[in-house]
Amino acid sequence: MEQTHPALHYVQIDEKRCTGCVLCMKACPVKAIRVRDRGVAEIVGACIDCGECIRVCPHGAVKAITTGSDPSKLSRYTIISASPVLYAQFDEEVMPNEVLLALRKVFRYIYDQAYIHELYNVAVELHLKENRGKEGAVRPLISPVCPVVNRLIRYRFPSLLKNIIPIMTPREIAARELKKRLYCEKVFDTSEFGVYHITPCSAKMGSINYPMFLDSSYLDGALGINEVYELISKNLRDLEEDVILHRSSGVGIGWGVSGGEIAGLEDGNFLAVSGLSETIRYLEKIEMGLFENIEYFEFRACLEGCIGGPLTVADRYQAKRTVARFVRMFGHEKRLKYAQAEKAYHDGWFFNEGRKIPLAATNRKLSLSDALARQKKIEEVFRKLPGKECGLCGSPDCRTFAEDVADGQVGMERCVLLNREKTK
Amino acid sequence: MPNLTKRYPIKARDYLKAGEVSIQIQGLLKIIGFAPDFIRRVSLCAYEAEMNVVMHGGDGELTLEVDTDRVDLDVRDAGPGIEDIGLALQEGYSTASEEAREMGFGAGMGLPNIQKNSDSLDIISEKGKGTEVKIGFIA
Numbered sequence: 001m002e003q004t005h006p007a008l009h010y011v012q013i014d015e016k017r018c019t020g021c022v023l024c025m026k027a028c029p030v031k032a033i034r035v036r037d038r039g040v041a042e043i044v045g046a047c048i049d050c051g052e053c054i055r056v057c058p059h060g061a062v063k064a065i066t067t068g069s070d071p072s073k074l075s076r077y078t079i080i081s082a083s084p085v086l087y088a089q090f091d092e093e094v095m096p097n098e099v100l101l102a103l104r105k106v107f108r109y110i111y112d113q114a115y116i117h118e119l120y121n122v123a124v125e126l127h128l129k130e131n132r133g134k135e136g137a138v139r140p141l142i143s144p145v146c147p148v149v150n151r152l153i154r155y156r157f158p159s160l161l162k163n164i165i166p167i168m169t170p171r172e173i174a175a176r177e178l179k180k181r182l183y184c185e186k187v188f189d190t191s192e193f194g195v196y197h198i199t200p201c202s203a204k205m206g207s208i209n210y211p212m213f214l215d216s217s218y219l220d221g222a223l224g225i226n227e228v229y230e231l232i233s234k235n236l237r238d239l240e241e242d243v244i245l246h247r248s249s250g251v252g253i254g255w256g257v258s259g260g261e262i263a264g265l266e267d268g269n270f271l272a273v274s275g276l277s278e279t280i281r282y283l284e285k286i287e288m289g290l291f292e293n294i295e296y297f298e299f300r301a302c303l304e305g306c307i308g309g310p311l312t313v314a315d316r317y318q319a320k321r322t323v324a325r326f327v328r329m330f331g332h333e334k335r336l337k338y339a340q341a342e343k344a345y346h347d348g349w350f351f352n353e354g355r356k357i358p359l360a361a362t363n364r365k366l367s368l369s370d371a372l373a374r375q376k377k378i379e380e381v382f383r384k385l386p387g388k389e390c391g392l393c394g395s396p397d398c399r400t401f402a403e404d405v406a407d408g409q410v411g412m413e414r415c416v417l418l419n420r421e422k423t424k
Numbered sequence: 425m426p427n428l429t430k431r432y433p434i435k436a437r438d439y440l441k442a443g444e445v446s447i448q449i450q451g452l453l454k455i456i457g458f459a460p461d462f463i464r465r466v467s468l469c470a471y472e473a474e475m476n477v478v479m480h481g482g483d484g485e486l487t488l489e490v491d492t493d494r495v496d497l498d499v500r501d502a503g504p505g506i507e508d509i510g511l512a513l514q515e516g517y518s519t520a521s522e523e524a525r526e527m528g529f530g531a532g533m534g535l536p537n538i539q540k541n542s543d544s545l546d547i548i549s550e551k552g553k554g555t556e557v558k559i560g561f562i563a
Contacts (some may be wrong), residue, residue: 159460284447287460288468368492368563371456375490376428 009047010065010205011054015040017061022391024053024062029276030155035394036410048151050276050301051202051310064202064311067221068228075194075220078107079182081174082198084114084248085256085306086225086232088322089314094236096253096326100245102235103228108193110245111178114252116170118334121251121264122341123167123350128268128295140286140294141165143261147207148301149279154212154358157283161357165296166213167350171197171204175218194220198228200302200309212358224311249335250327257323258305261298264334270296275303377406385415392416428490434477436503439527442478445486446470456490462563465541466495469559472534473499479524480504481555497559506549513539 013024018040025033025041029052032045041053041061053062067073080103087096096112104110124143131137142163144150153160168176175195182193197204197219204222211217254260258274271294273282279299285291302308307319314322344350366374382402393414395401404410413419430452432445450467458466470486477484481501489496506512512519513535520530535557539545544560 156454159464281447284450285443287464288446288450288471289464290468290471366457368457372428372490372492375452375456379428379430 008206008210009043009049010209011043011047011049011051011202012063012065013041013043013053014061014063017059019059019061021058022396023056023058025394025396026391027052027056028396029280030152031396031400033396034404035391046155048148048155048301049203049206050148050152052276054202054310064205064224066199066205066224066227066311067196068223073221074196075192077109077193079109079111079178079193079195080107080198080223081111081113081171081178081195081219083171083200083225083256083306084112084117084253084323085200085309085312085319086198086228087114087253087326088256088307088319089225089229089312090233090236090322092322092325095246096248097241097244097246098236098239099232101239101241101243102232103198104245105235106231109178109182111174112245112247112252113170113174113197114248114255115335116174116177117252117255117261118248118264118336119341119344120167120170120173120350121261121334122336122338123345124165124296125266126342126345127165127167128265131295138163139292141296143296143298144213145169145261145298146300146306147201147203148276149299150212151203151206152276152279152301153283156280157287158359159287160283163286164213166355168214168352172211172214172218172352173350179218196220197222198225199223200225200306200312202310203301213355214352215356225309226311226313229313247335248330249333250330251332251334253323253330254327256305256307257320258300258303259298260305260323260327262296265296268295269293270298272298272300274300274305274308276301374406378402381405381412384412384418386417386421388417390417428488430488430490432486432488434474434481434484434486434499434501436478436481436483436501437523438478442475443471445474449486449488452488453490453495458495458563462495462561466497466561469538469541469561470497472537473497473557473559475529476534476555476557477501477503479520479529493563495561495563497557497561499557499559500554502554505551505553505555506547507551509547509549512547 020035020039025035030048032043032047033041034044035041087099100110144164178195199222208217208219251264254263259272262270262272273279304316304320308316382399385398387398389397393401395404405412434445446467449470453463481503484501487498511517515536516532518530518532524530542559543562546558549555
């Protein structure tokens with residue numbers, strides 16, 4: 001696998017299926033795709049694994065690489081910690097416990113990750129409380145949960161890396177606790193089990209193999225919801241409900257939808273934003289210093305939240321309705337002992353030791369005067385372009401084409417419309 | 425000495441596009457590679473100046489000049505002008521319309537914020553003849 005950027009990306013284009021149209025290139029929010037001489041789309045820049053290209057490709061040529069892409073990589077004993085988005089993929093009558101039981105028919109050990117969401121909410125509350133009184137405290141703080149947002153911040157808003165709250169994500173806490181427990185109980189040979197996350201998200205593999213705030217992830221891999229969906233559907237048919245695996249209230253399940261995370265917090269000045277273009281808009285303004293009155297931002301790169309993830313099966317709006325139904329059904333009271341959660345917080349249970357703030361990731365490092373000269377060149381090229389944003393040159397828009405020309409990657413002659421003018 | 429000049433038109437009362445110019449400037453300065461806090465100061469001032477044109481001005485134009493050691497903004501509009509510049513520089517003093525306030529703008533912090541975050545500020549204005557705001561930043 002050829003890599004074009006220090007952080008590997010897990011969204012890949014199947015060149016056999018790609019027709020070289022411009023849809024994915026146009027949809028890419030970080031302008032990382034080009035269609036060059038080979039006539040197929042290629043990822044050339046800093047991909048954030050958001051999966052927008054997966055959604056728009058009409059030929060199914062873009063895929064997210066997960067552990068499920070190569071099931072032989074699964075450990076012999078597979079422990080599953082599922083995103084609650086999974087519960088909302090089936091008919092409304094299917095209860096979370098049934099989904100977990102259907103999973104247990106295939107995998108060795110199943111865990112309801114939504115319960116950890118409720119604990120995490122307590123940790124964030126306590127952290128925000130500490131932050132309130134502190135002089136020079138960083139504001140606003142940003143949720144670390146969405147891996148696409150984390151990568152986006154690293155590539156495009158590195159000055160906001162310090163704003164990401166230093167609490168471990170629920171999926172990592174869940175995996176760590178599962179491993180601790182299974183090691184202690186010596187249920188099976190420890191070298192033969194792995195903890196896998198079932199996810200709606202094309203960026204989880206990247207966050208597992210190249211975590212930003214941990215030396216290494218507690219998770220061993222991820223499976224897309226779309227990869228286990230049929231398996232679960234089949235196993236839902238003849239279930240015996242002999243055990244309760246589902247532990248969370250509506251609070252933990254509600255996380256699947258944008259606003260669900262902050263809904264689990266006590267009163268405060270919070271904001272939930274979903275969708276990449278809106279998220280980018282807000283990050284730009286936060287970088288200007290415009291939202292210091294907000295304490296905590298819940299950003300989700302997918303529209304409507306994780307239920308809108310590219311690896312989901314159910315339509316996001318129907319899934320949203322199902323989540324709302326579960327929230328009503330299982331209630332707004334967290335199913336945890338607050339004092340215990342509070343003690344865990346003060347004992348450092350929610351933090352990882354030696355958390356590092358990752359370095360900003362940038363493609364090039366020019367001196368200010370060289371960068372300014374480059375920018376002048378870009379403006380010069382840009383002024384000559386027709387501004388139709390057609391993408392026929394193989395760059396996503398005229399400005400990016402001007403950048404590519406200024407950087408010497410392509411020549412002006414690639415602009416089809418300019419050529420047509422000349423030959424008229 | 426390399427130096428880059430860009431002009432951006434600003435439309436009065438176009439609240440939908442308001443902020444667009446300052447976001448473009450922020451992006452440009454980031455690509456060039458200025459320090460984050462410097463970019464924050466410039467883009468915040470650009471934002472406040474842009475909002476002033478949107479709220480009070482007739483149509484206007486922002487001129488950006490970038491050099492390796494400094495950035496200058498020149499914002500002109502054909503609006504009503506500022507009657508008392510000293511008063512306008514006081515925190516909380518506002519002549520914003522009901523429309524602007526309803527949208528959460530016009531808290532009287534625009535010019536004071538610019539003064540706080542810039543290295544030089546020059547306001548030339550005459551009632552009925554528009555306003556020119558020159559803002560300088562040393563990198």
